[in-house]
Amino acid sequence: MIQVENLTKRYAGFTALDRVSFSVAAGTVVGFLGANGAGKTTMLRILSCFMPPSEGVARVGGFDTVREGQQVRRIIGYLPESVPLYTDMRVHEYLHFRARLKGVVATDAKAAVERVISRCRLVEKRRNLIGALSKGQRQRVGIADALVHDPRLLILDEPTSGLDPDQRIEVRNLIHELGAERTVLLSTHILPEAEATCSHVVIIHRGRVRASAATASLRSAFGHWRLVHSGAPLPDAANAAHDAHGDRTTVRCESQEAGAAHAAAAVRAGRSVMELSCQGQTLEAVFLEIASSAEGAA
């Protein structure tokens, strides 16, 4: 659905994105992760055709974001970070206006508006002025706006930013539901959010992509292996991190190979191996590790 190749964006005297490449498969929920100022919003603005890249190519649904911007805009639904809305309009009026602007024909617009109002749980607020809504409700209006023309790709910039915990869970659940039927690319710096929502993640740091993989495999790759065997610790395991508890010992191994070697040694020593498993890292720990190694390399 998205292919980005060697994409660079320079502002006056500052490189926001530096030779970024990644791809997003159709039907996935992808988290675009990075600290504030990492280049997430710039990337999403390029994908939504708000601005062009300085170099490189970005394709959405097979269309070039620079040369075929109008086609790209038709197949995406975009929610900017600040959720800009016309506060002087009522919810249903605004969504109807947006639907028509996005090319939904007049005869279908009313049904499309009703569909997203119901989908985003705005039925009771449909006649309210947008200016009178809470931040969470405005966020849902913004998502309804992004959905109203039934796009193939939903691009959400920090969709849970500034929401209280209840609203955050509500929006997260909505994104989870939407991800079941279309491709979703969302940026966030709240990593537990991405962990709960995204099947894939792209980690960006200082304008460069540092990792791009399925969330589970990334967590495993940065995790450790745990070996549990019976009896006391092995004599040659004195330097390994271990924890003897009762008649069993738990050993932490940095890699699968180290775990297998340690398990073999335990069997040779007459211990019985009870568990050898991968302990995944949290996404937050993975991100911190990637960011610190990038800082070290810089």
Place this chain on the structure above:
Amino acid sequence: MSRVAILFRRELMAQLTAPGTWVLLGLSWLWLGALFRWQVMPSAGHGDLQFMLWQGTLHAVNMQILFVPLITMRCLAEEKRSGTIEMLVTAPLADHEIIIAKFGAAWFVDTLLWCVLPLYMLVARQAGGDPDWGPVLAACFALLGAGAVLTAIGVFASSIATNQLLAAFVGLLLTFGFLYAPRLVPPDWSFTQGILSSGDLLKQVEESARGIVDLVAVTFQVSMCALFLLFATRSLEARKWA
């Protein structure tokens, strides 16, 4: 309905539901009404409708210098300040479509400012006068043209600012300069004055109010309007090259 028409309708509704617009419309109708009642009628005599039309047209243009920047100030400055410009550009709307829709709505409201002027001619006719409808139509046409140029200048001013008040101030300076620069040049600067006087919008409007429709003037007004709308479009596109 095209996307431009959809945005035009939204812009017009936003303008017409803003209290500020009605304050401006009220003031302009009062201004022209007071002019009609207390200045034009006594000085020109009851029958001199031509003089009434000429005076009213000039007042309508001068009123536009003050009011058009206040109408256009929110067009793009407010969209940029609130971030809604991002929603419009990705809607999908091309930059020139946004400019045309916003210009159209502001021009419509600008026309409402002086639309009472021909009504006064009808009132005068009811009171026994015999207006010459040729000059009346020519004056309306000239006011439409001048309004289009001033509105385009206002939209351009709004496109370069992110603050409504700044947009109004820049718009006021530009419209005032555009209308009065040809008359502020010293007479001995003959070359400069020669160039500027060929684009004297006030003079063009004055002549139209006398019933003279000059094709050169119409071409000038259309060109200036297109030029400032092009500037506004380029200004909106500047985000791409920041």
